[in-house]
Amino acid sequence: MRTGPGVIQDVRDPVGPELLAAVAGRPVDALVNNAGVGAPGRPLAEVDPDSVLHAVDVNVAGPLRLAQALLPNLLAAPAPLIVNVSSRLGSLGAQAAGEFRGRTTSYAYRIAKAAQNMLTIALAQELAGRVRCWAVHPGSLTTAMGAAGASTPPGAAAARLVRLLDSPDRTSPRFVSLDGPDLPW
Ligand SMILES: NC(=O)c1ccc[n+]([C@@H]2O[C@H](COP(=O)([O-])OP(=O)(O)OC[C@H]3O[C@@H](n4cnc5c(N)ncnc54)[C@H](OP(=O)(O)O)[C@@H]3O)[C@@H](O)[C@H]2O)c1
Numbered sequence: 001m002r003t004g005p006g007v008i009q010d011v012r013d014p015v016g017p018e019l020l021a022a023v024a025g026r027p028v029d030a031l032v033n034n035a036g037v038g039a040p041g042r043p044l045a046e047v048d049p050d051s052v053l054h055a056v057d058v059n060v061a062g063p064l065r066l067a068q069a070l071l072p073n074l075l076a077a078p079a080p081l082i083v084n085v086s087s088r089l090g091s092l093g094a095q096a097a098g099e100f101r102g103r104t105t106s107y108a109y110r111i112a113k114a115a116q117n118m119l120t121i122a123l124a125q126e127l128a129g130r131v132r133c134w135a136v137h138p139g140s141l142t143t144a145m146g147a148a149g150a151s152t153p154p155g156a157a158a159a160r161l162v163r164l165l166d167s168p169d170r171t172s173p174r175f176v177s178l179d180g181p182d183l184p185w
Contacts, residue, residue, distance in 0.1 A: 123173075134173065
């Protein structure tokens with residue numbers, strides 16, 4: 001993760017003194033947890049359980065570490081927001097309804113994004129009335145992680161996300177999609 005002054009943070013590590021110093025004594029209006037990893041989609045017999053632990057570390061424990069470390073800064077802002085960049089593939093409702101049947105998304109990614117969504121809900125419950133907590137599906141992006149046929153350049157999604165950060169909506173939790181209506185958890 002990079003902040004303005006260019007701090008690099010591996011989200012699997014405890015939040016470091018450099019990052020804490022960069023925000024010390026300053027309100028933080030928005031924490032966007034974008035870092036994410038998946039794994040190659042494999043049938044059960046070939047799934048490496050460690051790939052699940054790694055994905056949960058980055059996609060779930062990472063945002064938890066950042067939220068813990070930056071909570072005082074968030075609470076000092078007038079209308080703070082935590083955005084956890086999630087995926088529609090983490091929707092338990094959509095997956096159980098078979099909406100993505102036929103895709104070869106890894107166990108690691110589906111499990112980690114569903115767990116990240118629960119983190120968003122848990123944070124929203126504890127921080128109700130103080131910090132809004134949203135899961136955000138960015139769209140199908142033309143990035144290293146993107147699926148074949150993805151069409152949204154990451155810059156376009158980033159611009160939509162920046163506009164979302166200005167939203168006065170007080171709903172929390174929310175599962176927002178940047179390319180359509182809100183999603184089912
Ligand atoms: N691509 C899509 O279609 C899509 C769809 C739905 C949701 N998403 C979500 O959108 C987010 C961004 O994905 P992307 O498509 O941009 O994927 P990406 O191109 O693979 O980028 C992943 C980003 O996560 C960072 N990262 C990975 N492990 C990290 C760690 N341990 N500590 C700090 N940073 C780490 C990477 O940093 P380095 O470059 O330094 O490794 C990179 O900036 C992810 O949360 C992903 O799940 C993507």
